[in-house]
Amino acid sequence: MASGWLQKSAAWLRSVGIPAELGSDTSEGVRNTTERLKATLRRGAEALSPRELRRVLADLQGAAASEVSDVEGGRLAEQVMQWYAGAAPAERQDLWRLLCEQFVPDVAKIQQARQRYEDALGTSGMGAAEKHLRRALQTPRMRLLQRFAVPPQGMRFLLDLRADLLPLLKTEEWLGTLDADLEYLFSTWFDVAFLEMRSLNWDSPASLLEKLIKYEAVHDIRSWADLKNRLDSDRRCYGFFHPRLPGEPLIFVEVALVGKMSDSITPLLDEAAAAADLTKAGTAIFYSISNTQTGLRGVSFGDSLIKNVVEQLLQEFPKLRTFATLSPIPGFRHWLGKHAETVWEGADKRLRADLAKELGNETMDGAQWLAVYDKPTELAADSVQARLLTHAAAVYLGKTLVQGRPVDPVARFHLGNGARVERLNWAGDPSAKGVKQSYGLMVNYLYDLKRLDKHRSLLAQGKVPVSSAIESQAKV
Numbered sequence: 269m270a271s272g273w274l275q276k277s278a279a280w281l282r283s284v285g286i287p288a289e290l291g292s293d294t295s296e297g298v299r300n301t302t303e304r305l306k307a308t309l310r311r312g313a314e315a316l317s318p319r320e321l322r323r324v325l326a327d328l329q330g331a332a333a334s335e336v337s338d339v340e341g342g343r344l345a346e347q348v349m350q351w352y353a354g355a356a357p358a359e360r361q362d363l364w365r366l367l368c369e370q371f372v373p374d375v376a377k378i379q380q381a382r383q384r385y386e387d388a389l390g391t392s393g394m395g396a397a398e399k400h401l402r403r404a405l406q407t408p409r410m411r412l413l414q415r416f417a418v419p420p421q422g423m424r425f426l427l428d429l430r431a432d433l434l435p436l437l438k439t440e441e442w443l444g445t446l447d448a449d450l451e452y453l454f455s456t457w458f459d460v461a462f463l464e465m466r467s468l469n470w471d472s473p474a475s476l477l478e479k480l481i482k483y484e485a486v487h488d489i490r491s492w493a494d495l496k497n498r499l500d501s502d503r504r505c506y507g508f509f510h511p512r513l514p515g516e517p518l519i520f521v522e523v524a525l526v527g528k529m530s531d532s533i534t535p536l537l538d539e540a541a542a543a544a545d546l547t548k549a550g551t552a553i554f555y556s557i558s559n560t561q562t563g564l565r566g567v568s569f570g571d572s573l574i575k576n577v578v579e580q581l582l583q584e585f586p587k588l589r590t591f592a593t594l595s596p597i598p599g600f601r602h603w604l605g606k607h608a609e610t611v612w613e614g615a616d617k618r619l620r621a622d623l624a625k626e627l628g629n630e631t632m633d634g635a636q637w638l639a640v641y642d643k644p645t646e647l648a649a650d651s652v653q654a655r656l657l658t659h660a661a662a663v664y665l666g667k668t669l670v671q672g673r674p675v676d677p678v679a680r681f682h683l684g685n686g687a688r689v690e691r692l693n694w695a696g697d698p699s700a701k702g703v704k705q706s707y708g709l710m711v712n713y714l715y716d717l718k719r720l721d722k723h724r725s726l727l728a729q730g731k732v733p734v735s736s737a738i739e740s741q742a743k744v
Contacts, residue, residue, distance in 0.1 A: 342418025686720030
């Protein structure tokens with residue numbers, strides 16, 4: 269029986285297209301690059317002529333050649349990067365096709381190495397056989413991508429390249445091989461062991477502060493005054509940095525030091541509010557976490573950032589006892605629009621009856637129910653309308669899983685890091701964005717440092733870790 273490592277290798281082979289045939293794009297009227305390289309004339313909507321395609325391929329092969337050093341390969345790759353910078357989108361896609369179709373694994377070599385490894389299992393030759401298999405798995409495409417990373421701007425180039433191709437993955441399946449290689453390399457290059465956490469403040473370089481404004485993804489930074497408020501004495505901001513991208517945070521978290529768990533984003537973003545008394549701060553609220561690099565999708569280091577931030581905060585403020593988020597629920601309104609009838613039927617009968625009576629509509633159904641929330645933030649938190657909607661949000665966050673994972677993206681992040689769903693906050697975000705996403709609801713995820721592993725274990729069993737309050741609100 270093959271070892272776990274070999275099974276993972278087999279899965280990787282499938283993910284990059286082995287044993288698919290070279291140039292598997294057989295769509296009518298579309299030539300693969302092998303056919304185009306042999307031709308003399310461009311056909312239809314092909315961006316590069318056969319002659320131009322051969323020239324680009326020759327440049328790529330020169331950079332990937334095993335007989336040249338990594339330094340020389342990097343220099344040759346830099347020439348391709350310069351061509352790419354001036355290329356049209358369709359011409360760039362032709363380069364992607366070359367990478368996917370011409371720099372493929374040697375299937376026969378891999379199969380031979382795999383057989384050798386299987387034959388050596390349990391013998392003294394197993395180590396050498398595994399080493400041989402690992403070398404066989406080193407594809408020309410992988411070596412070429414590594415050469416692109418050699419020049420100073422190479423990492424930036426590869427991140428931007430992947431960011432460009434990600435939106436096309438669903439419609440252009442042939443890009444999956446290139447995407448799989450890039451994600452694998454990034455997961456290695458951006459391992460938390462190679463990252464540096466830095467504290468960001470108002471005295472940080474202006475160029476870095478501009479990055480915070482640009483990349484803030486949760487609550488838009490409206491002005492420099494807004495940013496200064498978020499970097500005030502009762503706030504902290506931390507980011508992870510990579511040595512090849514020194515002036516650009518990969519992810520950053522904004523923290524408010526407060527007396528108790530926050531239930532609304534409004535006072536935290538109030539520029540006129542006085543700074544909190546740090547001597548009375550017992551709670552750290554993570555109110556915004558932003559990933560800055562689209563090209564790093566699928567590469568997770570947010571959990572490590574939070575752990576490092578907690579350790580840093582405890583060193584500075586040893587009296588802190590509570591670590592929680594004040595988070596948006598970005599997928600809630602869309603999800604409820606699709607499941608309104610089911611949630612309505614599962615809600616408490618007395619609540620439904622009270623709402624129907626209040627609105628004078630004894631035949632109210634799920635669709636009519638949602639029409640009640642035209643201006644949700646104007647409703648009282650203890651109103652029957654608010655209680656019904658809060659029930660729906662508790663079901664969404666605490667009971668709804670897709671393939672064993674929370675359906676909400678922010679919930680997936682925090683619950684995957686060991687947090688639990690702690691509290692729902694009515695009108696926590698009254699902004700237009702907040703209402704559009706979740707009728708203005710926000711949620712606190714609690715990071716109980718002694719129960720993180722327990723919460724991860726529960727989630728792995730298909731049980732969302734929630735507080736007793738959320739459990740009660742989600743009951744049908």
